[in-house]
Amino acid sequence: MFPWYSGTSADLLKTLFDLMVSVKVFLGRFDMRTMQVATASEWVAPDPTPQDGDGFTFEHLAEGRELWFDFCADTEETYRTRLFSLYEAALPPPPHVHKGHLVVNKPDVGRGLLCHKATALRRYEGPSSFAIPGNHDWIDGLETFSRHILHRGWLGGWLLPQEKSYWALRLPAGWWVFGIDLALVDDIDTCQYKYFARVAETRMAPTDQAILIMHCPRWLVDWFWGTDTANNLRHLVRGPLRGRARLAVAGDLHFYMRHSFQPYDAPGASSSLVPSAASTPAGGSPVGGSPGSSRAPTPRPDASAPAGVSPTAGFGRPGASSGLRGRSPDPSCPPGGEYRCAAAYPSAQQSESIGRRNLHMFRNMNTRFDVIGGALYYLLVVSVLPRCRHLAAVLEAPDWGTGLSLLLGAAADTVSDIFLESYVSLLALLCMAALALGFAATGGIGAKGDATAADRQRPEFKGRGLAVRARLGGFTTRFLFASLHCAAHVCCAVFLLLLLELGIETVIRHEQLGREGYHSLYKWYRQYEAAHFPDPADMRGAAERWTLGLYPGAIKWAMAAFDAPEAIAVSRDLLCAGRELNRLQALGYYGGVLAYYWLLATPTVALVFGAYLYICVNWFGVHYDEAFSSLQVPDHKGFLRMHITPAGDLEIFSLGLDTVPRAWREDPAWRAPGGGGDAGVPGWRARHPSRWVPVEVRGGYTLRGTPPEAALKVVDYLHVPRQRPVIV
Template structure:
């Protein structure tokens, strides 16, 4: 028994560990190890040696890992191609969850990553804004609108994306700094077992996907604002368009023949209209973005005061953050999905992020009257989320010296839903027998050990 199944992990990460255990099994036990069991990886898998006509020594007959008592689930399908240890061929028996279920669950990295890890939105949106910060605003987008065909629009759009990439690496400061920092983090995130050249390549591809997504989102936001300006939906009368509309509606439907509003303005030292005016301006974020964008495009960034620049970038951040948070989760979830299926890394991070509490199991051993070792693995597919006290447990008479498994109602708790009670849903997912070998028993009785 070992802490982790290094026969699986060594194959997955293409490494060699546990040399002392291997030496013990091969050189000292020399074929007398019938079952090797481990945990730590949160799934159930058993590999049985494939009988052959050759006289080659079989050092271990069964390889069993059961870590299904862990807080979350680990995949099985990423280990389905494992079939050899110490020169012996093995076949997988009754993986839990099945390879098909595990592959289906892995898709959750793409489809459910954001739902399971909504806190990631906060940092993800900030990272994307840093990547695109130096690109705001985009004042020269006329060439994208000039083409009459869809393919022409797409061609000029992606030409602009490429030009933006070149600008980031050639002239920007904030975006380039954010890209470099993200690249360092991405390379460090790759497991240390991966060769450094491969780590760099994976990190560059990962960051490139995020950078491309951030640039595309930035251009789409800028195109949306430009379209609204061209159709005179924004930037028509300065920062206070909403307030001007309010004043016109107010004067039309609520006339003031006694000049009460002017007196209120005088009594409040001008706070009455000013508060409404600037409060409406604060809520009219698209108008602030459009008007400031026009000012920057006409007179340059230096024409803005420091406060004006802060207001502009804060307005852009609000909308860009909303647009980018679903995308950053999608890109990162897709990265994890690709890594566990094709790059043989991040299986722990990919499934821990899904927070799957189901698929629990445990293994029991029993020595029968013949001296054979019977191995049973029992599992519960769906774990109840709500529990309640079992009144039958209180009503049963108990003796302190009696073990709980002899009681008719051994647990104080039961599932709130009768259909999910583990007592009713538990099932045997694997069962096998390791037969007693008289030869080995006699050797042990005589104190002899084969070397």
């Protein structure tokens, strides 16, 4: 998993740079999606009619009576781990596929099926796959997605027919799937709008229905951030589609949550987080990012918190359910009903339990965060070293109360010196404050700005008070959170410094450390050597002359390096006496203090930062992405399995896997005849297509574990009946 909290990761720094360039430079001046129309293989007319085989439209799956197909999103961060290694191990590609070769003419079905694109796809009997780019794919301007998806013919054993980043797929019984590319602007471009509008007008019948697939659930994200995006997409749904968009599916958020429309006048209807096998109302907006590389918390609906115009439910009390009201309380609510949370996986209780792990597991999962935290803590106090005042009085205090009071006075004096006298520490403090403020902004704190009393009556403001308050107030709320966060770090850094200084003062007083000056250990060594190893021939003097002082100079400085407490104590006494240090002495003093201070600072900064994430995500409902990406939880995976029945209805099974296997080995049957490793058998026809099987270690023995498919469970079921023509 990607180390998002590693300040030493070159990949992370490159990702941030690419994101800044893509958003601020290219997307503001050029949209790669517009170029796809110009490069379409068969779509060249000024106002073309979409047709099967034009590079955008695919209708080869519409001839069957029923169809099973899956939807999954956010499987990993990199293409190698997210796509090729994963899918090639699950289902090997055909023998004619060569790794690294680009495909010019799609579909790449082999020489035996060379014909028109639409005809070749109809003759192909194996599985196929379609993909849309997510936000990570647009960081480099869609270059990697184009190279590995649009210009490749196979994804493991799945055929990749698509040539563009958005497409329309016709399914049996009048169902369509629209693969929508929102890029990083969270909306479709004009060319994409025209294409889908033409599909709706010329290819879809009045009773056809569309499933919209996009990478980001704007109905949740817009509610959380208080934004209004995807205007072109909204116009497409309300205009050309005119009620034929029955379902919206998205990933990005690493949990499963479904919102379904419920009328106001349904007495006693309620929505619970507990999945049910019973049929639910038609339509809905599932978020299916469960395969994500790190978990995200599942929001908890409040008893009086409907989704309103944005189908979400906010954060609420444990065990609360969503009861319906008899009439619309606000003009902003959709007429006749509203969207409510109908199911979620993992549950809100499980998400809260995972969020608590930040208290004790943040440092274990983000060890390289020590580089950032330790360096900032040390820079915060390096300019106020050493602390010569107050500490002697603390050690001589007659009781604990007086000592604590004097210690607090020393801390206040240290903070005052940081603001009034230091340069490096003040600059580090300003950098930490800026980082805390920016971090609060990215976590959604103060996202909605100020809200009037009338606005607070709207459905999206219902929910747990702390969660609602954290997203209101704009800059004021962000500044408050950032100030408290930064103040906690400054206080810890200062008190750790005073603790270290008290320790040094104690050993100086009671152990007489540093009283003999620098190199006391070497002086003791020379005395011991002269007393026990006499040298009447002056061999040591000759060795010193022959090595030009390298002996015993190397021994002298090696002992000085291992006797850092002495260098710290002697240099501290000199600084407190008002004397200056030369560069070598200063290096020994500040380097020695850094070594000991690092041992205290790194676990403390991780604890404070983990506590901040826990409080924010579990109490205030913000920083959900940051709090769960830090834990890198591999469990609670899932995907959607959809079924178009012979009657034309759509069934959606949300499948979840609570625990992901940790150890794997190659399946011996994979290389046997009829297995996936047999080149003479297509992977999708093999009896054992997957190369790896899970294993478990029990009592020192490695045993075959439970296959993941056997541990899958249905966490939600949705039945969407087919729209049928009305006979007058």
